[in-house]
Amino acid sequence: MSSSRKALAIVLAAGEGTRMKSDTPKVLHQVAGRSMLAHVLAAVAEAGVETIAVVVGPGREDVTAEALKRAPHAQTFVQAERLGTAHAVLAARAAIAAGCDDLLVLFADTPLVTGATIRALREALAAGAGVAALGFSAADPFGYGRLLQDEAGRLVAIREEKDASAAERAIRLCNAGLMAIDGAAAADWLGQIGNSNAKGEFYLTDIVEIARACGREARVVVADETEVLGVNDRIQLAQAEAVAQNRLRRAAMAAGVTMIAPETVFLSADTVLGRDVTIEPHVVIGPGVSIADKAVIHAFSHLEGASVGQGATIGPFARLRPGAALAEAAKVGNFVEIKNANVAKGAKVNHLTYIGDADIGANANIGAGTITCNYDGFFKYRTEIGENAFIGSNSALVAPVKIGAGAYVGSGSVVTKDVRGDALVVARGRQMEKAGWAASFRAIQAERKAAAKKS
Template identity: 45%
Template structure:
């Protein structure tokens, strides 16, 4: 159980130069959600009551605007990137540490850590003065190596750049997570020097100083896939695969039938009802709510849509944000919706664009129908009533209203409102010239 007076410090002040991106590293997304977002959610779910995020002067505004959480978050600036120990000192100096029990320190680029991992670490702290999370890997390149004494206590952490050849062969590595049992231990940070290859103040140096002061420092092994860091887009891709598998397994355990799950993308905040089927090669982005008995067919792309019970989507459907699909409605192949409210029992089966529109229940939209919602300057709304029939290859020029039980003849361009129970046609009269081909051939 996490002590309610525990505090977390998340270190996000690094420039992330290896990402070669203008975006702050911790705001790069994994399955549609920022790395920092995953870390924050895990800490909130574990019961940590207060969070401090250490930023730099360039990324603080972006980080602040992307961390809207229902928990107290303090943002502090490390004006000069002088290392992780300096970042923690900045957090301690610029915030109120009164009534703090345990202090957790995390790196902002380790999005795979879970609330279960955090709880396990907290429970393992016990009588230890400092606890660190470690992991074992056959390829430890880039990570600090953990040095233990004969009794299993951690006596040092050697950074990769300062390790000897023998030390580099060590497979047990530091994850970046440290827990201090008492806030007074932070006074050891004043003893850290920057006599290393990067001239930075390493937080890892506090371990050797603590050992020299006879403090009890231990490590707890976590799975590598819970603590692996992200420093470039290759590692981001590897991490996203792991996170995607977790997300898929979570939804499948909750009863969602996801066929060939490794071919699809599903945002972690998607809400599913019961008896939902997701066919292969589907993209479900942010803000999607899917009701009971819904089928999402292959190659559909969904964002910001609420799909009600019994609806069928796709294949090859695209639904853009601010759309709603009613019960038992069908949005078929090569149909695109944008800001469309589709009532119950509506059929839009083929090759149509419905944008900025409202469709009443029981309406049928023929293949090739377009709501022409944009005149080059403004966007306008199309309103179609209940039980209307829109013939194939029709263009509805907004703003326009097609009332209940009305019919639109195929191939029409409709520019005026259509009253209830009416038929509206707008196409040129067909002309047929008998024997025209024969006469044309004779002229040659």
């Protein structure tokens, strides 16, 4: 396909998705940590399509905002009434009028479509087709439009289930909805579509017969059924999630990641994993995570918005929240939470600790039960811990505070002032001992208890 061909992708995102039973628009529901609309826009970009129009419903500023966040140069158009797919496409008639070689129609609730499939549709147009429809062989074709072909395999028509004959309903090659149309003829052909059908809607699928009547050929591009899964309810959303996760896991393992029990690991669409990374069972990786070569993520850990350096180890049972940045060979152990903090090379935060809004120097050691007290109910403050510093167990560092390089903080301390480098600070109540007090206390209490029983 020539790189000089200009393409326009129209992404239909106006459906409310009432079957989702949600206040969130259907296309903003997430698969692998990314909205369905964002998945489709990413596939469009992967296919090399730069001109994008997104059709949204009235009052859907949230959908518009997501579209422009993911594709800043996209145009958005409002479909005020829902009168069928062709009507939805024509909501973007201004974009169509600007001209293109390939007009692509995609659906924002079909999040698993790939850039390769979009390119295949474009290639069919480049080879001379006037229309290319995406099809799939359905395990159960009920409810889908059928792709009718002649003896030579050319697409003759697309028949909706309600308008199909018994013989046509027996066909298993079904319409996925996605379509490519010759951009030079698109406006004319779309204008010829009527609504003489069982639902009284303007079906985009009628464009196949219109193109053929104009002497142009229509072709079918076949995709796997899982790729064209449309999401209309929470059940199908879960099915799409399962497919997406399987894709992500397989891609990660093929690139050199070890997953001991891959079916228990959940990734995000933007997860970046280096070579020789090991991920143990029951790990959840949310959006915005990068993990460098040879890092180990132990079981039952949760990461989001974090970066993990080469050879670092996380968990088990660790949580990295947004802004957590671990350098090479850093260690975060069990029941540790890190948020908006930098942990430098070789530093250790081994267990039972909260580090928030902090900078931890190289090779520092943070003892069990340590917390950075970073929030006063109104504002957040940072804690700075120098390299090679040692923070004793069960210490509270009240921010803003700085612990100098090489300093020691005695266990159980509540540190409210800066500590100089290589100093020892102990900030706790003075220990007092009374010899024999415990034995005397037990005797008195036993005597009182016995007296209470007699009375």
